[in-house]
Amino acid sequence: MEQQISPQEVLDIMIARDRFSQWLGLEVKEVGPGYCRLEYTVKEDMLNGFERVHGGALFSASDSAFAFACNSHGIITVALDVSITFTRPARAGDRLYVTAQEVHLGNKTGLYDIRTTNEEGALVCLFKGTAYRTSQPVKQEPQAGA
Template identity: 55%
Template sequence: MSQPLAASTELAEAVKERMLQNDAFSKLLGLEVDEVGPGYCRLHFTVRPDMLNGFAALHGGVTFSAADSAFAFACNSHGRQSVGLTVTIDYLEAGKLGDVITVEAREEGLKHKVGVYNIRLTNQHGTLLALFKGTAYRTSNQILDSE
Protein backbone atom coordinates (compact mmCIF):
# COMPACT_ATOMS: atom_id res chain seq x y z
CA MET A 1 0.00 0.00 0.00
CA SER A 2 2.95 2.37 0.37
CA GLN A 3 3.57 2.30 -3.39
CA PRO A 4 0.68 4.66 -4.34
CA LEU A 5 1.74 7.10 -1.60
CA ALA A 6 5.34 7.05 -2.80
CA ALA A 7 4.18 7.58 -6.38
CA SER A 8 1.92 10.45 -5.26
CA THR A 9 4.76 12.08 -3.33
CA GLU A 10 7.04 11.70 -6.35
CA LEU A 11 4.36 13.28 -8.55
CA ALA A 12 3.96 16.21 -6.14
CA GLU A 13 7.74 16.68 -6.12
CA ALA A 14 7.92 16.62 -9.94
CA VAL A 15 5.04 19.11 -10.22
CA LYS A 16 6.77 21.43 -7.72
CA GLU A 17 9.97 21.32 -9.78
CA ARG A 18 8.04 22.11 -12.98
CA MET A 19 6.24 25.01 -11.32
CA LEU A 20 9.43 26.48 -9.83
CA GLN A 21 11.15 26.55 -13.23
CA ASN A 22 9.14 29.62 -14.24
CA ASP A 23 7.99 31.01 -10.88
CA ALA A 24 9.99 34.23 -10.77
CA PHE A 25 7.72 35.77 -8.12
CA SER A 26 8.25 33.01 -5.55
CA LYS A 27 11.98 33.36 -6.19
CA LEU A 28 11.75 37.14 -5.75
CA LEU A 29 10.12 36.58 -2.34
CA GLY A 30 12.86 34.12 -1.39
CA LEU A 31 10.40 31.29 -0.76
CA GLU A 32 12.06 27.97 0.08
CA VAL A 33 9.85 24.91 -0.39
CA ASP A 34 10.60 22.47 2.44
CA GLU A 35 8.11 19.71 1.67
CA VAL A 36 5.38 18.81 -0.78
CA GLY A 37 3.05 15.86 -0.96
CA PRO A 38 -0.45 15.09 -2.19
CA GLY A 39 -2.50 18.14 -1.22
CA TYR A 40 0.27 19.53 0.97
CA CYS A 41 3.03 22.12 0.95
CA ARG A 42 5.28 23.61 3.61
CA LEU A 43 7.59 26.49 2.74
CA HIS A 44 9.37 29.28 4.56
CA PHE A 45 10.95 32.67 4.00
CA THR A 46 12.78 35.32 6.00
CA VAL A 47 11.32 38.82 6.30
CA ARG A 48 13.64 41.32 4.58
CA PRO A 49 13.63 45.14 4.83
CA ASP A 50 12.06 45.44 1.36
CA MET A 51 9.05 43.38 2.59
CA LEU A 52 8.03 45.88 5.26
CA ASN A 53 5.20 48.39 5.11
CA GLY A 54 5.30 51.99 6.34
CA PHE A 55 4.92 50.83 9.96
CA ALA A 56 7.91 48.43 9.81
CA ALA A 57 5.60 45.39 9.76
CA LEU A 58 5.48 42.64 7.15
CA HIS A 59 3.42 43.95 4.23
CA GLY A 60 0.09 42.16 3.89
CA GLY A 61 0.73 41.63 0.18
CA VAL A 62 3.84 39.60 0.95
CA THR A 63 1.93 37.52 3.50
CA PHE A 64 -0.86 36.93 0.98
CA SER A 65 1.58 36.09 -1.83
CA ALA A 66 3.48 33.54 0.25
CA ALA A 67 0.21 31.85 1.23
CA ASP A 68 -0.95 31.91 -2.39
CA SER A 69 2.25 30.19 -3.51
CA ALA A 70 1.85 27.42 -0.91
CA PHE A 71 -1.79 27.08 -2.02
CA ALA A 72 -0.63 26.71 -5.64
CA PHE A 73 1.91 23.99 -4.82
CA ALA A 74 -0.63 22.07 -2.73
CA CYS A 75 -3.56 22.25 -5.17
CA ASN A 76 -1.43 21.36 -8.21
CA SER A 77 0.32 18.48 -6.41
CA HIS A 78 -2.03 15.88 -7.86
CA GLY A 79 -0.78 16.62 -11.37
CA ARG A 80 -3.84 18.43 -12.72
CA GLN A 81 -3.46 22.12 -13.43
CA SER A 82 -5.53 24.01 -10.87
CA VAL A 83 -6.42 27.68 -10.57
CA GLY A 84 -7.73 29.67 -7.63
CA LEU A 85 -11.46 30.37 -7.60
CA THR A 86 -11.78 32.10 -4.25
CA VAL A 87 -9.36 33.00 -1.50
CA THR A 88 -9.69 34.76 1.83
CA ILE A 89 -7.12 35.75 4.40
CA ASP A 90 -7.35 36.79 8.03
CA TYR A 91 -4.36 38.73 9.34
CA LEU A 92 -3.89 37.99 13.04
CA GLU A 93 -0.41 39.31 13.88
CA ALA A 94 2.22 41.23 11.95
CA GLY A 95 5.52 39.69 10.96
CA LYS A 96 8.67 41.65 11.73
CA LEU A 97 12.06 42.18 10.15
CA GLY A 98 14.15 39.02 10.44
CA ASP A 99 11.22 36.73 11.25
CA VAL A 100 11.30 33.30 9.64
CA ILE A 101 7.77 32.67 8.41
CA THR A 102 6.54 29.12 7.85
CA VAL A 103 3.62 28.68 5.48
CA GLU A 104 1.80 25.35 5.62
CA ALA A 105 -0.97 24.41 3.18
CA ARG A 106 -3.27 21.42 3.79
CA GLU A 107 -5.96 20.01 1.58
CA GLU A 108 -9.28 19.86 3.42
CA GLY A 109 -11.43 18.48 0.61
CA LEU A 110 -10.84 17.22 -2.91
CA LYS A 111 -13.47 16.47 -5.53
CA HIS A 112 -13.24 15.96 -9.28
CA LYS A 113 -13.33 19.69 -10.11
CA VAL A 114 -12.78 21.50 -6.79
CA GLY A 115 -10.26 21.39 -3.95
CA VAL A 116 -10.35 23.33 -0.67
CA TYR A 117 -7.19 24.27 1.24
CA ASN A 118 -6.32 25.88 4.58
CA ILE A 119 -3.00 27.67 4.87
CA ARG A 120 -1.43 28.73 8.17
CA LEU A 121 1.40 31.25 8.48
CA THR A 122 3.46 31.20 11.67
CA ASN A 123 6.70 32.83 12.79
CA GLN A 124 9.72 31.12 14.35
CA HIS A 125 8.06 31.33 17.78
CA GLY A 126 4.94 29.49 16.59
CA THR A 127 2.82 32.64 16.67
CA LEU A 128 -0.04 32.40 14.20
CA LEU A 129 0.22 35.38 11.84
CA ALA A 130 -2.48 34.64 9.27
CA LEU A 131 -5.07 32.12 8.12
CA PHE A 132 -5.69 31.78 4.38
CA LYS A 133 -8.40 29.64 2.80
CA GLY A 134 -8.35 28.82 -0.89
CA THR A 135 -10.74 27.05 -3.22
CA ALA A 136 -9.22 25.76 -6.45
CA TYR A 137 -10.80 24.74 -9.73
CA ARG A 138 -9.14 21.60 -11.12
CA THR A 139 -8.83 21.69 -14.91
CA SER A 140 -8.43 18.57 -17.02
CA ASN A 141 -4.91 19.63 -18.12
CA GLN A 142 -2.15 17.33 -16.93
CA ILE A 143 0.82 19.39 -15.76
CA LEU A 144 3.61 17.01 -16.66
CA ASP A 145 2.18 15.99 -20.05
CA SER A 146 1.80 19.56 -21.33
CA GLU A 147 4.70 21.52 -22.76
Protein backbone atom coordinates in the same frame (compact mmCIF):
# COMPACT_ATOMS: atom_id res chain seq x y z
CA MET B 1 -3.62 8.07 -21.28
CA GLU B 2 -2.95 10.57 -18.48
CA GLN B 3 0.68 10.91 -17.47
CA GLN B 4 1.37 10.20 -13.80
CA ILE B 5 3.61 12.80 -12.21
CA SER B 6 4.79 13.04 -8.62
CA PRO B 7 4.16 16.04 -6.35
CA GLN B 8 7.92 16.73 -6.35
CA GLU B 9 8.04 16.70 -10.17
CA VAL B 10 5.09 19.14 -10.28
CA LEU B 11 6.85 21.40 -7.76
CA ASP B 12 10.08 21.32 -9.77
CA ILE B 13 8.20 22.35 -12.94
CA MET B 14 6.34 25.14 -11.14
CA ILE B 15 9.36 26.51 -9.24
CA ALA B 16 11.46 26.66 -12.41
CA ARG B 17 8.84 28.97 -13.97
CA ASP B 18 7.72 30.88 -10.86
CA ARG B 19 9.99 33.91 -10.73
CA PHE B 20 7.79 35.67 -8.17
CA SER B 21 8.12 32.88 -5.57
CA GLN B 22 11.85 32.86 -6.26
CA TRP B 23 11.98 36.64 -5.72
CA LEU B 24 10.14 36.26 -2.40
CA GLY B 25 12.85 33.83 -1.29
CA LEU B 26 10.43 30.99 -0.60
CA GLU B 27 12.10 27.72 0.39
CA VAL B 28 9.87 24.69 -0.11
CA LYS B 29 10.76 22.15 2.57
CA GLU B 30 8.17 19.48 1.82
CA VAL B 31 5.52 18.71 -0.77
CA GLY B 32 3.11 15.81 -1.04
CA PRO B 33 -0.38 15.09 -2.34
CA GLY B 34 -2.47 18.11 -1.31
CA TYR B 35 0.29 19.42 0.96
CA CYS B 36 3.11 21.95 0.95
CA ARG B 37 5.36 23.32 3.68
CA LEU B 38 7.63 26.26 2.97
CA GLU B 39 9.44 28.99 4.84
CA TYR B 40 11.00 32.37 4.21
CA THR B 41 12.58 35.32 5.97
CA VAL B 42 10.87 38.71 5.96
CA LYS B 43 13.10 41.12 4.03
CA GLU B 44 13.27 44.91 4.38
CA ASP B 45 11.61 45.36 0.98
CA MET B 46 8.59 43.38 2.24
CA LEU B 47 7.72 45.98 4.88
CA ASN B 48 4.86 48.47 4.88
CA GLY B 49 4.95 52.07 6.11
CA PHE B 50 4.82 50.94 9.75
CA GLU B 51 7.83 48.62 9.34
CA ARG B 52 5.70 45.49 9.60
CA VAL B 53 5.43 42.82 6.90
CA HIS B 54 3.12 44.02 4.15
CA GLY B 55 -0.11 42.02 3.87
CA GLY B 56 0.63 41.50 0.19
CA ALA B 57 3.84 39.62 1.04
CA LEU B 58 1.95 37.34 3.45
CA PHE B 59 -0.79 36.83 0.86
CA SER B 60 1.71 36.02 -1.88
CA ALA B 61 3.63 33.45 0.16
CA SER B 62 0.35 31.82 1.22
CA ASP B 63 -0.87 31.85 -2.37
CA SER B 64 2.30 30.13 -3.56
CA ALA B 65 1.96 27.38 -0.92
CA PHE B 66 -1.69 27.02 -1.97
CA ALA B 67 -0.65 26.67 -5.63
CA PHE B 68 2.03 24.08 -4.87
CA ALA B 69 -0.38 22.02 -2.73
CA CYS B 70 -3.36 22.07 -5.08
CA ASN B 71 -1.32 21.33 -8.21
CA SER B 72 0.49 18.45 -6.49
CA HIS B 73 -1.98 15.94 -7.91
CA GLY B 74 -0.62 16.56 -11.42
CA ILE B 75 -3.70 18.39 -12.76
CA ILE B 76 -3.41 22.10 -13.58
CA THR B 77 -5.39 23.77 -10.81
CA VAL B 78 -6.15 27.47 -10.39
CA ALA B 79 -7.52 29.63 -7.60
CA LEU B 80 -11.27 30.08 -7.67
CA ASP B 81 -11.71 31.98 -4.39
CA VAL B 82 -9.33 32.95 -1.59
CA SER B 83 -9.45 34.92 1.63
CA ILE B 84 -6.92 35.86 4.27
CA THR B 85 -7.10 36.90 7.91
CA PHE B 86 -4.11 38.63 9.51
CA THR B 87 -3.61 37.85 13.20
CA ARG B 88 -0.26 39.37 14.23
CA PRO B 89 2.57 41.39 12.71
CA ALA B 90 5.98 40.21 11.58
CA ARG B 91 9.10 42.31 11.15
CA ALA B 92 12.23 42.27 9.00
CA GLY B 93 14.38 39.29 9.87
CA ASP B 94 11.48 37.17 11.17
CA ARG B 95 11.40 33.62 9.86
CA LEU B 96 7.90 32.59 8.75
CA TYR B 97 6.58 29.08 8.17
CA VAL B 98 3.72 28.39 5.76
CA THR B 99 1.81 25.10 5.70
CA ALA B 100 -0.85 24.38 3.06
CA GLN B 101 -3.14 21.43 3.75
CA GLU B 102 -5.88 20.02 1.57
CA VAL B 103 -9.20 19.90 3.47
CA HIS B 104 -11.35 18.49 0.67
CA LEU B 105 -10.67 17.27 -2.88
CA GLY B 106 -13.52 16.78 -5.32
CA ASN B 107 -13.64 16.08 -9.05
CA LYS B 108 -13.49 19.77 -10.01
CA THR B 109 -12.74 21.69 -6.80
CA GLY B 110 -10.50 21.49 -3.77
CA LEU B 111 -10.51 23.32 -0.44
CA TYR B 112 -7.26 24.30 1.28
CA ASP B 113 -6.20 25.70 4.65
CA ILE B 114 -2.93 27.66 4.61
CA ARG B 115 -1.42 28.80 7.92
CA THR B 116 1.58 31.08 8.40
CA THR B 117 3.30 30.96 11.77
CA ASN B 118 6.33 32.69 13.25
CA GLU B 119 9.35 31.22 15.02
CA GLU B 120 7.36 30.87 18.25
CA GLY B 121 4.63 28.94 16.45
CA ALA B 122 2.13 31.81 16.77
CA LEU B 123 -0.34 32.29 13.93
CA VAL B 124 0.53 35.29 11.71
CA CYS B 125 -2.20 34.74 9.11
CA LEU B 126 -4.79 32.24 7.97
CA PHE B 127 -5.47 31.87 4.24
CA LYS B 128 -8.35 29.80 2.89
CA GLY B 129 -8.44 28.79 -0.75
CA THR B 130 -10.86 27.10 -3.09
CA ALA B 131 -9.24 25.71 -6.23
CA TYR B 132 -10.67 24.74 -9.61
CA ARG B 133 -9.19 21.62 -11.19
CA THR B 134 -8.93 21.83 -14.98
CA SER B 135 -8.78 18.67 -17.04
CA GLN B 136 -5.22 19.46 -18.21
CA PRO B 137 -2.31 17.49 -16.78
CA VAL B 138 0.84 19.28 -15.63
CA LYS B 139 3.53 18.70 -18.27
CA GLN B 140 7.20 19.47 -18.63
CA GLU B 141 6.70 21.65 -21.72
CA PRO B 142 4.80 24.95 -21.46
CA GLN B 143 1.03 24.62 -21.82
CA ALA B 144 -0.50 26.12 -24.96
CA GLY B 145 -2.70 29.05 -23.98
CA ALA B 146 -1.94 28.65 -20.27
